[in-house]
Amino acid sequence: MSRPARALIDLAALRHNYRLAHQRHGGRALAVLKANAYGHGAVRCAQALAPLADGFAVAFLEEALALREAGIRAPILLLEGVFAARDFEAVHRHGLWTVVHHAEQIRMIELSEAPPASLRVWLKLDSGMHRAGFAPQALREAHARLMASGKLDRPPVLMSHFARADEPEVQATRRQLEVFGAATAGLAGETSLCNSAGLLAWPEAHGDWARPGILLYGADPLGGGHGLRPVMRLSSEVFAVRQLAPGEALGYGGSFVADQPTRVGLVALGYADGYPRSAPTGTPLAVDGQASRTLGRVSMDMMTVDLSQLPEAGLGSQVELWGPQVDVNQVAQRAGTIAYELLCNVKRAPLAYQDS
Numbered sequence: 374m375s376r377p378a379r380a381l382i383d384l385a386a387l388r389h390n391y392r393l394a395h396q397r398h399g400g401r402a403l404a405v406l407k408a409n410a411y412g413h414g415a416v417r418c419a420q421a422l423a424p425l426a427d428g429f430a431v432a433f434l435e436e437a438l439a440l441r442e443a444g445i446r447a448p449i450l451l452l453e454g455v456f457a458a459r460d461f462e463a464v465h466r467h468g469l470w471t472v473v474h475h476a477e478q479i480r481m482i483e484l485s486e487a488p489p490a491s492l493r494v495w496l497k498l499d500s501g502m503h504r505a506g507f508a509p510q511a512l513r514e515a516h517a518r519l520m521a522s523g524k525l526d527r528p529p530v531l532m533s534h535f536a537r538a539d540e541p542e543v544q545a546t547r548r549q550l551e552v553f554g555a556a557t558a559g560l561a562g563e564t565s566l567c568n569s570a571g572l573l574a575w576p577e578a579h580g581d582w583a584r585p586g587i588l589l590y591g592a593d594p595l596g597g598g599h600g601l602r603p604v605m606r607l608s609s610e611v612f613a614v615r616q617l618a619p620g621e622a623l624g625y626g627g628s629f630v631a632d633q634p635t636r637v638g639l640v641a642l643g644y645a646d647g648y649p650r651s652a653p654t655g656t657p658l659a660v661d662g663q664a665s666r667t668l669g670r671v672s673m674d675m676m677t678v679d680l681s682q683l684p685e686a687g688l689g690s691q692v693e694l695w696g697p698q699v700d701v702n703q704v705a706q707r708a709g710t711i712a713y714e715l716l717c718n719v720k721r722a723p724l725a726y727q728d729s
Contacts, residue, residue: 377610378642380719381696382413384421384728386591386602391425393600394585398572401427403450405586407436412647412719413590413605416443417726423447430584434460434469441467450495454478461485465492472497472532474505479518489523495565496529498556500549502536509556516560528561530582538570538578539594546575570594592701592712605716606696609642611660614680614687623677624669629654635668636680640692643674647719648694649708656707659698660686 395402404426405411410418419429419440428448431437433456437449450470455461458481464471465487473479474497482492496516499506507515519529533553537545553566564580569588571578573595587594591603617623617631638660644650648671656667660683668677680686695701701712708715 376641377608377612378646378722379608380412380647380722380724381606381608382417382724382726383602383604383606384417384726386604387413387418387421387589388425389602390589390591390604391422391585394569394572394583394588395425395427397599398567398579398583398585400579400581400583402583402585403428403430403448404589405430405452405584406440407432407452407586408717411587411590411713412716414724414726415440416445417724419443419445419447421728427582428470430586434463437469438463438467448493455481457481458485461487461492469493470495473515473519473529474499474507476507476511476515479515479522482519482524483522485524487524490526492524492526494519494525494529495532496562498531498533498553500533500552500556501545502534502549504534504536506533509552512556513560516562520561528563530565531557531560531562532565532582535566535568535571535575535578538568538574541574541595546571546578550575550578573599587713587716590716592716596702597700603695603697603701605701605719607642607647607694607719607722608696609640609646609692609694609722611638611678611680611686611688611690611692612641613639615639625672626670629669629677634681636683637668638678638680638686638690638692640676640678641674642692642694642722643672643676645673646722647715648676649704649710649715649718651710652704652708657699657703658695659693661690662693662698664698 406415406429409415430450433453454472470493472495497506565582566578567583569585572583591601617635623629650671666679695704705712
């Protein structure tokens with residue numbers, strides 16, 4: 374019998390979330406599939422979304438080429454742009470779109486051997502995140518150089534990225550919108566501002582293109598209430614059971630010490646499968662559909678869970694670490710991280726797919 378740890382990916386839920394994002398935003402939406410679709414399997418997710426999606430976005434060229442090799446023909450945007458002028462030959466040959474966010478990338482376009490009027494470019498403004506993009510005072514010159522290069526097939530899409538859109542009570546996003554409006558006034562080109570949180574929380578930011586990422590996978594960046602469906606169910610089984618007496622310590626470091634008779638289930642899944650080692654005792658999970666908690670420190674290949682209040686649970690009991698019953702955001706909060714990191718870190722646990 375094979376090890377029972379697995380990540381079940383619900384492709385119907387993925388499509389539901391994309392439809393919700395598309396309807397909520399209006400305009401068009403690129404489904405973000407970078408980092409292997411946030412750990413969900415980029416090729417299978419792209420294939421499931423292909424009949425619906427206006428296009429896709431990935432981080433860099435190699436991620437895009439993997440999708441093209443799998444037969445994905447929809448537009449694919451390179452969010453980091455390219456790293457060398459020679460890459461524009463591949464961008465042109467495979468019909469890719471690319472972000473330009475610094476002057477050297479414009480120079481690469483000017484020097485590239487891409488045919489005239491062959492490139493689709495998104496021009497990125499740093500409207501306040503201060504990570505990537507042209508400063509507001511430099512945007513017009515960047516736009517003019519791109520238009521003068523003769524390499525673009527149309528005016529660039531004008532884009533920016535929000536730093537704090539998941540904090541709707543904070544005014545930083547409103548200030549970014551004001552900077553974007555002033556910097557792009559009168560410039561030719563469609564617009565794209567909204568990541569997942571921007572799409573959900575900032576209707577005034579809806580432009581021509583949205584870029585939903587984490588919400589596609591059912592992890593609500595605002596904490597819930599938007600009708601998203603979890604796409605990944607990370608699960609395993611109890612494969613051993615033991616009893617702790619009061620005063621006995623459990624696992625590495627003895628971080629959990631029983632204060633009463635405690636029934637413990639050993640689960641075949643650990644941090645090498647992507648579950649966070651930093652998750653403390655009490656992190657929520659479900660055993661055979663009933664709420665329970667972790668006990669002690671997560672190990673590389675296994676972890677321990679509390680069966681004390683679940684007399685029917687035992688060998689072979691199903692344990693959901695996150696999914697429809699256990700919100701991945703709650704697990705992430707207990708572990709001191711974010712859902713993005715947990716989902717992206719699922720590597721050794723095999724992916725399985727359902728589509729119903």
